[in-house]
Amino acid sequence: MVTYLVFALIALFLAAYFAGRSRALTSVDGEISKLHSLPGQHGMFLALVSVVPALLALIVWSLITPGIESNIIRSSFANELGGLGVPQVEAFIRDARAIAFGGVVGFTDATKEAAAALYKTVHARSVWIIVAICAVLAIAGFFWGYGRIAPAYRARHVVERIVRVFLIACSAVAILTTIGIVLSLIFESLRFFQQVPIHKFLFGTHWSPQSAFTGAGTQQGAVDPNIFGMVPLFVGTLLITFIAMLVAAPTGLMAAIYLSDYASKPVRAVAKPILEILAGIPTVVYGFFAALTVAPFFRGLGESIGLGVASESALAAGVVMGIMIIPFVSSLSDDVINAVPQSLRDGSAGLGATKSETIRKVVLPAALPGIVSAMLLAVSRAIGETMIVVMAAGLAANLTANPLEAVTTVTVQIVTLLVGDQEFDSAKTLAAFALGLVLFCITLALNIVALRVVQKYREQYD
């Protein structure tokens, strides 16, 4: 029924468009120059005023009816549901809806059948109500708009205002989603900090909510705040990020210098896209590359020179992550190096400087702020990277600076904390939100610093 309604609205949209257009044309006997707005704008005006109110009503309806319907069921069956807890009542309503509209039901009984029957009638009524409302709004909108169309009517202004509202709504969706995610992170983290003091979380050096059967808050018993120290994760993250940058920063920068100043046009046209394909490889592919190829290689290499290398080492994960962010560094650095005006290169060459002198002494210093911000963005990318470290870095929360040992990172622990079917209210699962919040704060700070640096750099040349 609702599907038909949507199709009816689409049909009305098209019909109203052509109706509005032809009315505008006939009102001036085909002389378009007498119209304030173009015929198409009159048509769009009529189409929008006919359909948009009905569409808004439909959206509001689809958002609020499920709640209203289940409330009706709940109050009608208040006696039967009296003794049940919140999850059981929700399960009951879920089952009733499944019986009424088809779906998987665990078991059924007379009460549920009765509830399902009520559900059906209530839902059918609410559909009729929304169809009626939409019809009234659409017809009213159509005739109101039809009456307004006249040569002097400023349809264009109305259409443009509606379009602007639509654009604002789209950007609001993105912004509100971000705000919502951040707020949920903050509130869940606050719940976590009620169980584990924030200083023990931030500065504790012992992390083992997985291995401990007691104290993690999943079973009965008190939460042990001493197993929620995030320092080992943080150190592991920094270690892997550091190794990754050790690989990516020089390689990416040199590649960028080659691409921007040395490569001929055909080479650049081929090499740059290929380098950027590296960025398009799914990180899980890098992950098994790290776990199956690079890690055994480092272990074999270590053994041959008498070093013990763990099969899941920070070194392997860091090196592969470094390879992953090379295109990130090179592409951003290439952009900033290209942004250094050619006149500076000419000026240096005109003084008898060689190409490498020009690059070292003029181009790179001029591009330095941009390069620094590219590096910071790459760091925040490396800190947030998950898949490679899940597969290659291991799970043991060792507090070590030795790259040959297994370490774990913030992102790996978030994954392992949330894998499995626990309820989302134990200290163990809430810890994931706290870790996420810390991660978010770090990358946010890095991005802000990077963007500020870029802005300062831009001011210099424009």
Next chain:
Amino acid sequence: MNIMTEADVEQKLATRTNEPSIKMKGDKVSVYYGEKRALFDVDLDVRQNQVTALIGPSGCGKSTFLRCLNRMNDTISIARVTGKITLDDEDIYDKNIDVVELRARVGMVFQKPNPFPKSIYENVSYGPRIHGLAKGKADLDRIVESSLQKAALWNEVKDRLHEPGTGLSGGQQQRLCIARAIAVSPEVILMDEPCSALDPIATAKVEELIDELRENYTIVIVTHSMQQAARVSQRTAMFHLGYLVEEGATDKMFTNPDDKRTQDYITGRFG
């Protein structure tokens, strides 16, 4: 025994007529950008301690010719130069010539002031440093000071040598670029429309400076301003569509040119 080369003869003739000797000499110079030919067999001499002005409408090849004189066209991958250009009778397109050394001898000042995003001091000391011209800090200081003085900028910047060169006004920036070029003690300075981005007051200062620099350097200047060519140059060369139309003493070019195109251009009838 008395066999003289062409250059010797010219040298003789030059001294007899009190003309300065020839510093740079272009012989059938042609330039191609890919398939397109931008310059057709240009023969042009640049004389010692004189200002030679290159004039002509946009796209006539005068900047292209200027950029041949210190091989700046090398930086454009599709550019190809034929013919012969000599500096003190040495072919600058010879395989044995180090282009870096050539550019140290033939410096260049560009259309738009392009100071490096470094301090004023570092801008001027950049060239001497990369060529190892200074024996120590004191020597470098001396080169920077004398270059800025020659560029008539010293009094304006002596108290803020370590502030960024990009913070100067347009005219000051252009004089800084001239000081930067002087600092490597070139023999020839090429100027590609050095005043086109400057206001009239800054232009007057730079023109005055060019006239003073003539004493120690040989200067070739590309300009779109007829008045500027008349004011600062001793010899003028007129280019049109890639050909050298006419070349001669500036006085004669502006009062009694041989070619009608020159006459039309300098009186503003085309271009």
